[in-house]
Amino acid sequence: DGGITQSPKYLFRKEGQNVTLSCEQNLNHDAMYWYRQDPGQGLRLIYYSQIVNDFQKGDIAEGYSVSREKKESFPLTVTSAQKNPTAFYLCASSSGRVQETQYFGPGTRLLVL
Amino acid sequence: LAKTTQPISMDSYEGQEVNITCSHNNIATNDYITWYQQFPSQGPRFIIQGYKTKVTNEVASLFIPADRKSSTLSLPRVSLSDTAVYYCLVGDPLWTGANNLFFGTGTRLTVIP
Numbered sequence: 741d742g743g744i745t746q747s748p749k750y751l752f753r754k755e756g757q758n759v760t761l762s763c764e765q766n767l768n769h770d771a772m773y774w775y776r777q778d779p780g781q782g783l784r785l786i787y788y789s790q791i792v793n794d795f796q797k798g799d800i801a802e803g804y805s806v807s808r809e810k811k812e813s814f815p816l817t818v819t820s821a822q823k824n825p826t827a828f829y830l831c832a833s834s835s836g837r838v839q840e841t842q843y844f845g846p847g848t849r850l851l852v853l
Numbered sequence: 854l855a856k857t858t859q860p861i862s863m864d865s866y867e868g869q870e871v872n873i874t875c876s877h878n879n880i881a882t883n884d885y886i887t888w889y890q891q892f893p894s895q896g897p898r899f900i901i902q903g904y905k906t907k908v909t910n911e912v913a914s915l916f917i918p919a920d921r922k923s924s925t926l927s928l929p930r931v932s933l934s935d936t937a938v939y940y941c942l943v944g945d946p947l948w949t950g951a952n953n954l955f956f957g958t959g960t961r962l963t964v965i966p
Binding site for chain 1: 887889894895896897898899902940955956957958959
């Protein structure tokens with residue numbers, strides 16, 4: 741089945757720890773995105789990537805880092821510099837143009853211990 | 854930047870038609886209007902997209918007046934499973950960066966039995 745997967749479903753982070761959220765897609769999409777969603781709020785863009793080895797900061801990139809070494813993978817690292825990381829993280833992909841339909845993964849919920 | 858304004862919440866009884874309006878006063882000539890649906894703890898799902906006049910698919914209709922400063926998502930005969938948050942996005946189909954990826958807080962629709 742084609743789709744976009746995220747793992748893990750739940751992730752716990754200790755103070756000062758870096759954690760990495762996985763996002764994989766087999767839709768052959770060029771563009772991938774990371775969003776953060778806080779309770780009762782909309783989605784805010786963290787990073788996006790139009791093509792392999794290229795990515796751009798979104799509205800709230802501070803405290804996060806990404807890489808795009810392969811077309812199908814776009815991992816997000818939540819660094820210790822992100823002081824309030826508790827949120828629902830969503831990964832999406834699209835064929836390339838920003839107004840093309842974005843397909844979202846099931847999300848990862850990050851909690852701080 | 855064509856940001857959007859939507860009602861925070863709406864209630865409707867089962868079987869009724871629901872219309873959700875989105876204001877986008879600063880919409881640009883090349884911008885398209887896209888609606889997504891999100892259930893709790895899931896990623897958003899594409900519903901419909903349009904540029905002008907009316908677009909209809911198997912789940913919804915999208916009405917866009919001539920001035921394109923607003924749009925209305927119409928859901929015919931809603932059921933309990935339509936309870937979700939609905940987001941309106943406005944953006945240029947040509948890639949112009951993260952400015953087009955603004956989900957806002959959306960409209961929380963509650964369908965009542």
